Amino acid sequence: xxxxxxxxxxxxxxxxxxxxxxxxxxxxxxxxxxxxxxxxxxxxxxxxxxxxxxxxxxxxxxxxxxxxxxxxxxxxxxxxxxxxxxxxxxxxxxxxxxxxxxxxxxxxxxxxxxxxxxxxxxxxxxxxxxxxxxxxxxxxxxxxxxxxxxxxxxxxxxxxxxxxxxxxxxxxxxxxxxxxxxxxxxxxxxxxxxxxxxxxxxxxxxxxxxxxxxxxxxxxxxxxxxxxxxxxxxxxxxxxxxxxxxxxxxxxxxxxxxxxxxxxxxxxxxxxx
Amino acid sequence: xxxxxxxxxxxxxxxxxxxxxxxxxxxxxxxxxxxxxxxxxxxxxxxxxxxxxxxxxxxxxxxxxxxxxxxxxxxxxxxxxxxxxxxxxxxxxxxxxxxxxxxxxxxxxxxxxxxxxxxxxxxxxxxxxxxxxxxxxxxxxxxxxxxxxxxxxxxxxxxxxxxxxxxxxxxx
Numbered sequence: 061x062x063x064x065x066x067x068x069x070x071x072x073x074x075x076x077x078x079x080x081x082x083x084x085x086x087x088x089x090x091x092x093x094x095x096x097x098x099x100x101x102x103x104x105x106x107x108x109x110x111x112x113x114x115x116x117x118x119x120x121x122x123x124x125x126x127x128x129x130x131x132x133x134x135x136x137x138x139x140x141x142x143x144x145x146x147x148x149x150x151x152x153x154x155x156x157x158x159x160x161x162x163x164x165x166x167x168x169x170x171x172x173x174x175x176x177x178x179x180x181x182x183x184x185x186x187x188x189x190x191x192x193x194x195x196x197x198x199x200x201x202x203x204x205x206x207x208x209x210x211x212x213x214x215x216x217x218x219x220x221x222x223x224x225x226x227x228x229x230x231x232x233x234x235x236x237x238x239x240x241x242x243x244x245x246x247x248x249x250x251x252x253x254x255x256x257x258x259x260x261x262x263x264x265x266x267x268x269x270x271x272x273x274x275x276x277x278x279x280x281x282x283x284x285x286x287x288x289x290x291x292x293x294x295x296x297x298x299x300x301x302x303x304x305x306x307x308x309x310x311x312x313x314x315x316x317x318x319x320x321x322x323x324x325x326x327x328x329x330x331x332x333x
Numbered sequence: 334x335x336x337x338x339x340x341x342x343x344x345x346x347x348x349x350x351x352x353x354x355x356x357x358x359x360x361x362x363x364x365x366x367x368x369x370x371x372x373x374x375x376x377x378x379x380x381x382x383x384x385x386x387x388x389x390x391x392x393x394x395x396x397x398x399x400x401x402x403x404x405x406x407x408x409x410x411x412x413x414x415x416x417x418x419x420x421x422x423x424x425x426x427x428x429x430x431x432x433x434x435x436x437x438x439x440x441x442x443x444x445x446x447x448x449x450x451x452x453x454x455x456x457x458x459x460x461x462x463x464x465x466x467x468x469x470x471x472x473x474x475x476x477x478x479x480x481x482x483x484x485x486x487x488x489x490x491x492x493x494x495x496x497x498x499x500x501x502x503x504x505x
Contacts, residue, residue: 080393094478094479094481094489095479097479097481097482097483097489098479098480098481100481101481101482101485102481103393104391104393104394104395104485105391105392105393105485106393107393108389108391108392108393108394109392109393111392111393112392112422190456202423205423206421206422206423207392207422209422209423209424209425210389210392210422210423210425210426211392212425213425213505214391214392216455216456217480217481219456220455220456220457220458220480221480221481223456223458224458224459227458287458290458
């Protein structure tokens with residue numbers, strides 16, 4: 061139960077950190093200043109959410125019982141946390157784990173591509189996170205519920221912003237429409253994972269700690285369908301869906317992201333300023 | 334014995350580094366000041382230390398670390414060597430907690446204060462908040478430029494009468 065809670069908290073933290081990092085890659089490169097700032101603000105919110113979650117995961121790891129250990133467990137297990145002599149920290153969890161330790165969904169780690177792909181990725185995830193945090197607020201774990209309560213307000217802004225952009229681009233010019241269709245081709249097959257519970261989610265569901273993600277699907281589809289209709293985009297058939305990220309099996313993109321994000325701590329371990 | 338009234342008045346001197354006209358008390362992020370038992374490194378047993386309970390405006394607000402440090406500095410320079418700072422997330426901060434005095438200071442500084450009627454972001458499409466008055470010329474003829482402004486807590490507007498762009502401390 062405790063191991064599942066650690067995995068679950070890391071899964072939520074990794075989702076937020078990885079998408080936050082992806083969005084931060086746009087800082088200084090946005091199409092216009094206001095949207096550069098908007099996406100950087102969203103990145104900041106997500107990284108802030110990730111920090112609260114990693115701090116909680118570190119506290120759980122340090123409180124005893126140890127980490128999940130074997131494959132799929134936090135990379136720090138065995139090296140940090142209870143009984144190891146090394147305390148787990150939020151930074152250690154972000155910078156010292158390798159790609160197979162990360163439990164984020166495949167959707168959030170995809171490369172930014174063009175503005176259309178970045179927008180669509182954000183929209184799919186914000187729509188998911190909106191309904192997700194709404195439910196998690198009444199979850200039985202008080203720490204996670206508090207993070208959800210705080211984050212829900214922020215995600216409302218992300219969802220509104222990204223929805224409006226999907227409509228602008230889908231219903232914009234021939235070129236912007238073509239690019240949205242291209243982005244949809246690349247990202248749609250990664251949305252199913254959001255609603256396919258991993259082992260640790262199933263383990264915590266009965267206890268009322270984890271959100272039943274499969275149950276979020278109708279609300280998510282309704283929102284996406286509504287926005288797509290206004291954007292002149294066709295809602296694809298569900299079709300074949302790729303999964304694995306939640307269990308540590310990632311696409312090639314995550315490794316490149318971590319290589320950049322973790323560079324400083326890999327080159328100069330433990331460095332601080 | 335911790336004099337919480339004095340601590341509250343000292344906190345009035347700690348400003349938000351991003352919006353330096355507002356104190357952390359004006360901002361409504363100080364939830365509680367209380368007496369706490371000292372930690373291992375604290376003063377002798379039997380004595381108590383002040384504990385300050387804070388809540389962030391936004392999860393990723395980069396000013397929070399600076400605010401925590403500034404609180405420690407102000408209290409230290411007033412003789413409080415050991416202080417505990419605790420962060421709570423629930424209930425989540427809302428612009429309703431901003432003091433009326435704080436709202437006046439914001440407006441004088443050129444930032445439109447949050448509207449008195451609590452409005453939480455509605456995910457509806459292209460839904461606009463009620464009109465926001467220009468803090469410079471008081472015109473209500475203003476337009477939203479971007480929901481995300483120079484900091485996480487602000488959005489960007491433009492006044493159609495005086496032509497000035499301005500920040501709006503958005504409702505949250």
